[in-house]
Amino acid sequence: MTEPLADVPGSRPVLTTHERFVGKVWDIASDEVDLGEAGVVTRDYVRHTGAVVIIALDPEDRVYLVRQYRHPVGAECWEPPAGLLDVADEQPLDAARRELHEEADLTAATWHALVDYCPSGGGSSEAVRVYLARDIAQVPEHERHVRTDEERDMIGAWVPLDDAVAAILDGRIRSSSAVAGLLATDRARRDGYTSLRAPDAPWTRPEATRLVR
Structure with a gap:
């Protein structure tokens, strides 16, 4: 590996989302996700505020x-x-x-x-x-x-x-x-403590975390 080790951002296309549960703090959703040649899969997950x-x-x-x-x-x-x-x-x-x-x-x-x-x-x-x-x-x-x-x-x-x-x-x-x-x-x-980052350093997080009640 020649590049620095890092996660690779990029979500797969979501064909349909089903809202399974809406809670006080977070929700549960089911997404039909298109993985290309691997086909379409269903992924249930907690949609969290972060x-x-x-x-x-x-x-x-x-x-x-x-x-x-x-x-x-x-x-x-x-x-x-x-x-x-x-x-x-x-x-x-x-x-x-x-x-x-x-x-x-x-x-x-x-x-x-x-x-x-x-x-x-x-x-x-x-x-x-x-x-x-x-x-x-x-x-x-x-x-x-x-x-x-x-x-x-x-x-x-x-x-x-x-x-x-x-x-x-x-x-x-x-x-x-x-x-x-x-x-x-x-x-x-x-x-x-020389490896510490600035408090406003870039932070990659999914849009789904930004829900506010």
Whole structure:
């Protein structure tokens, strides 16, 4: 291979789309996809808004994690602050700032794009950008977000990055946002964070992620 390793953008023609389910957060669709010589196939998938994840890192190499109940997997999962891209006209970095404020009572002065990933490209259009946030400060008590619903009982903690990585490799932490974000942070730390991208670096994600309720 002579060219840099990279995904190749380009969707196949969709002959028909059937809306199977319209939900509170995302939908389920069935597309009849023309694969050319391979024929026409049906692909069912979750049409997702997309999301942002924030790895907040302090000068002591600790990351801020929250423990939140995740009903589909039946567990309270340790993961970084995160949120959906479900606010009209909100830019991803602005969404990340908002989620860090709302879920962790934190702000950050320095932001970089850390890693982009698709959690389940075979069954969901979800695209995720992970940001590294540094130069952290606490949100004043009177400006803090009042958390409700599943976020009401979230527990937050500063955890040494090395301990968090060990928990992933031991199988004790399984959230995809934690696995991708924390391992990418560990990798970036090894090269002195010289591989980080600008927070507004180009991000290839499908149009289907841009749904807003």
